[in-house]
Amino acid sequence: MAWTYLFFAGLFEIGWAIGLKYTEGFTKLTPTILTVVSMIISLTLLGLALKALPVGTAYAVWTGIGTVGTALLGIWLLGEPATAVRLSCIALIVAGIIGLKVAA
Template sequence: MAWVYLAFAGLFEIGWAIGLKYTEGFTRLVPSLLTALSMIASVLLLGLALKTLPVGTGYAVWTGIGTVGTAILGIVLLGEPATLMRLACIGLIVAGILGLKFAAP
């Protein structure tokens, strides 16, 4: 169950990272509230996952999911560049996440 919590924590991590862009410096109420709720949900779910997962593994996977998801949504939603080097680096992060998942006790 810890991995499920961690996966959802990572998704909320993506939500608040992308949400920051839409808050326009926390000047827009609804995006700001949704972003804050995503932050809280992300950290709470991470805390639940870390009850049984090693902290190094859990934190690295959490930030990795957030990093990969945010980078991909930045490309898709915000028109950020999708260079070969950038996509290769995203692939390396995914490989690291999978490595940590399968190496975890």
């Protein structure tokens, strides 16, 4: 169950990272509320996952999921560049996440 908590914590991390862009410096109410709620859910789920997983592994996987998801949504939603080098680096992060899961 801890890995499930961690996975969803990572998804909510993506939500708040992307949400920050839409808050426009916390000047837009609805995106700000959604971003803060995503932060709370993400941290709560991470805390639940940490009951059973090593902190170093859980934190690295949590941030890795957030990083990969945020980078991909940045490309898809925000028109950020999708260069071969950038996509290769994202793939390396995914490989690291898988490696940490296998090693845990």
